[in-house]
Amino acid sequence: MALPLVQVDMSAGTCQRRASDLGVASNTLIMAFVVRLAFRMGRLDASGRVKLVLPVSDRHVDDRRGNALRSITVMADPDACGNDPRLLQRDVKAALASLIRSGDDVSPLLPLIPYVPLWLARRLEREALGTDLPVGCSIGELPLDVNRPFGEASLLQISVLERYTASELKRLEGVLFVACYRVGERLSATVSGYMPDCITTRAQLVPFVRDALADMCLSGTVS
Secondary structure, three states: OOOOEEEEEEEHHHHHHHHHHHOOOHHHHHHHHHHHHHHHHOOOOOOOOEEEEEEEEOOOOOOOOOOOEEEEEEEEOHHHHHHOOHHHHHHHHHHHHHHHHHOOOOHHHHHHHHHOOHHHHHHHHHHHHOOOOOEEEEEEEOOHHHHOOOOOOOOOOOOOOOOOOHHHHHHHOOEEEEEEEEEOOEEEEEEEEEEOOOEOOHHHHHHHHHHHHHHOOOOOEEO
């Protein structure tokens, strides 16, 4: 089944000004929004923190690997993110520094992904991410040509390709992934979220997204 999707479109300049007011980078502000969204959806560990998983590109010049990707994990305090996201920015920088120094345990296995049966991949995903209701967040900048398939597009949406069965979503206790991408002066985010018996449709997800944006004093078009 497909996950409910909510699209958010904002001005990149407005987002940057809000981030500057808080003393953080715009990427940190987006991460703080994701943490607040996870908090409102109830995706918390036993201590009330959010397990934020961030992909990190490992691709270099002339790199032809299919999965040139690593990741970091940050345990974020949703209250601190709402009040002062500088702590989140510090923790993300520390996690990135640790990744550069020590690497991770997952990336050497990525070339095997195409050969792993789906049922096993699901099980390994659960083992790798743990049971703390992980939240995925990917942030990047796209070239202007991406928004010009046949002229200037009025809407650009990045959808999650992965599909889940109802039983898988129940076993995972839901899913939350936010892909945020800047194209020129537009900043867009696609929110994919599902919580069993609570958030199963787009209409149910929209209010959570609006409230999380308000938590960070962000405004935009939610559709």
